[in-house]
Amino acid sequence: MAIIGKSFASVSLLVALSIPAFGQKLPFVGKKSDPAKEAEKNVLRYEKLKQYSLDRYRENLEFRDEVDQRYEELLRSHSQRAYARNTGVSSYIATVREDRWRVHENLYDNLVVQDHINRLGQHLVPKDSERAFAFKVIPEPIPLAETLSTGTIYISTGLISVVDSEAQLAYVLAHEMAHVQLDHWKERVMLDCGQQAYAEDQAAKSARIGMFTSLLGAGLGGIFGGIPGTGIAGNLNSAVNGMALGGAIGQFAGALLNRPLIVSWDQVEEDAADQMAFKAVLEASYDVREVPTLYATMQKAAARDTRIGLGFLGSRHRIEQRMEKAKDLIANAYQADIAAKLKTGFLSTTAEHRNLMAELKRDNGIMAYYNDMFEMSRSNLADAVAIRDNDPAAHYFYAKVLKLIGRTVEDDRLAQAEFYKATKFDTRDENFGSHLHLALMMARDRNADKAEITKELDSYVSDYAHYNVMDRALRAFPPNLDSVYEYMTLYGDPGWRPKPPDLKDVDPAYQQISDGVAARVPGAPQGPAMRADNPAEPGKGTTGVGGRPPVPAELMNRIPGGQIIAPVQQMKDSVQQQTQQIKKQ
Ligand SMILES: [Zn+2]
Numbered sequence: 001m002a003i004i005g006k007s008f009a010s011v012s013l014l015v016a017l018s019i020p021a022f023g024q025k026l027p028f029v030g031k032k033s034d035p036a037k038e039a040e041k042n043v044l045r046y047e048k049l050k051q052y053s054l055d056r057y058r059e060n061l062e063f064r065d066e067v068d069q070r071y072e073e074l075l076r077s078h079s080q081r082a083y084a085r086n087t088g089v090s091s092y093i094a095t096v097r098e099d100r101w102r103v104h105e106n107l108y109d110n111l112v113v114q115d116h117i118n119r120l121g122q123h124l125v126p127k128d129s130e131r132a133f134a135f136k137v138i139p140e141p142i143p144l145a146e147t148l149s150t151g152t153i154y155i156s157t158g159l160i161s162v163v164d165s166e167a168q169l170a171y172v173l174a175h176e177m178a179h180v181q182l183d184h185w186k187e188r189v190m191l192d193c194g195q196q197a198y199a200e201d202q203a204a205k206s207a208r209i210g211m212f213t214s215l216l217g218a219g220l221g222g223i224f225g226g227i228p229g230t231g232i233a234g235n236l237n238s239a240v241n242g243m244a245l246g247g248a249i250g251q252f253a254g255a256l257l258n259r260p261l262i263v264s265w266d267q268v269e270e271d272a273a274d275q276m277a278f279k280a281v282l283e284a285s286y287d288v289r290e291v292p293t294l295y296a297t298m299q300k301a302a303a304r305d306t307r308i309g310l311g312f313l314g315s316r317h318r319i320e321q322r323m324e325k326a327k328d329l330i331a332n333a334y335q336a337d338i339a340a341k342l343k344t345g346f347l348s349t350t351a352e353h354r355n356l357m358a359e360l361k362r363d364n365g366i367m368a369y370y371n372d373m374f375e376m377s378r379s380n381l382a383d384a385v386a387i388r389d390n391d392p393a394a395h396y397f398y399a400k401v402l403k404l405i406g407r408t409v410e411d412d413r414l415a416q417a418e419f420y421k422a423t424k425f426d427t428r429d430e431n432f433g434s435h436l437h438l439a440l441m442m443a444r445d446r447n448a449d450k451a452e453i454t455k456e457l458d459s460y461v462s463d464y465a466h467y468n469v470m471d472r473a474l475r476a477f478p479p480n481l482d483s484v485y486e487y488m489t490l491y492g493d494p495g496w497r498p499k500p501p502d503l504k505d506v507d508p509a510y511q512q513i514s515d516g517v518a519a520r521v522p523g524a525p526q527g528p529a530m531r532a533d534n535p536a537e538p539g540k541g542t543t544g545v546g547g548r549p550p551v552p553a554e555l556m557n558r559i560p561g562g563q564i565i566a567p568v569q570q571m572k573d574s575v576q577q578q579t580q581q582i583k584k585q
Helices: 009-018 035-059 061-087 111-122 157-162 166-181 184-205 207-225 236-249 267-283 288-304 316-331 335-344 351-370 374-387 392-405 409-424 432-442 450-473 481-490 508-519 553-558 562-584
Strands: 091-096 099-104 134-138 145-147 152-156
Touching (some): 035 061, 035 316, 111 166, 134 157, 145 166, 166 288, 288 316, 392 409
Antiparallel strands (some): 091 099
16 A cells, blocks of 8 residues: 555546546636535435436346446455455564664554454444444555445544544544545445446437547556556556557446546535434444544644545545534534533543554654654654654654754754663664764764763664664564563563474474574565565564563563553453452352
């Protein structure tokens, strides 16, 4: 997905916009009209096309077959997309220069966050729904959400990171769920076929229009032929084939299959999804009065950074309208329901959610940092360190972004303090870069203690080498070892380190093979290096084993952090109570 659409989405959306909708004039032609009137007209056009398509689907067997076949093709192509994401690399440790961090690909490799988001989403599905849904988090700093016709809803770490509360997040998930529940993908296919059929009807009536659609079809076929469903640029052949196909039958419908996932749904579909989401969120006892706030937040974020606002927001100039609509629902249609819910109380953001946001915002903040999305990176990482003060990676990258974009003496001081914390909480000696940056920042001060500077520089070099050696030794361990460290800390064992595997029942011959392979790989990176090309997901970072000095007691005490331990302790207590009750019965 990372490569997908980013370059093509804009092109194809533009093209999609220029397809004349059912009886619609080409947009951007003529003078500006009243948006409210335009919206009204669009609803009428949409309803007319929908009615035309439904009638034809009922009456015309050939049309029905075509729609069904195209929908099956769409389902297949979406299954393939899902398969690629589900089976692709999830995470690995990367090191570039003095930085070490965990790269997430395809799916965000954090099982606890994935599970939390999925449960939140499942909670919003209408009880009587016959569809099955899966809510998944993708690692992508650009805030977006997209749906597959398979029932999969993808939400990016970037979107989750800018949404303020569980209620607002619930609304985003419910909106995407609604597109699936309301069968918008099938509707899309039917409307596209209907539009084509309508064009053919018209073409039969007018030779001039016939020629126009054929020419336009050739152009569209050529363009879309180059953007196959995988989102990878097609070769000349597919473009030529597409053009031939498009030209031969002058059809628009084929474009649908090749559209990137982030389609701009028709505003009628968007409004329907908004309505269903509003109801679902209220029924799940989340405070729908936060919905306008969500739109306002997104609007502000999108104004700051134009990369924000794809996907969920759809058409940016409609945010205002959708916000007004939500305000209207709150003030009128749902006023009584809201008042009733207020008596029992709305669900508020849980401690669990807040804690998980520390991990997600750290990881997204790092992604945003490397994508030069400075504002998002700074705000994500500031939140991450505010929630969990003992996370060396969060401190390190927060310091890096502050140092990079800071302009004032205060920014500089804060960056240095954050580098300092990054070294102090680095109990596994993996955050070698923090020592280097700290030394260089200290060196700017003429009165700096020279011994301190040389000590930090020395730590940088020895930690780097230690990491490099341990990295090779630990390649057999799982790629989400960093998460396991987090769980271990959460469950009260912050000093845990993975044990070397017990190999006594392994035939020595296998060990010889393994040693031989290791010795014969001269191409193996000699220093920490980006390993995106290594699908074997090499083992990860270093540990404190092997004669490293023990972690100071005062740091150990701080590590679990009260906020993290409290809910876990409550959960443990409640499990214990339940177990005792079961025993009593
Ligand atoms: Zn939508």
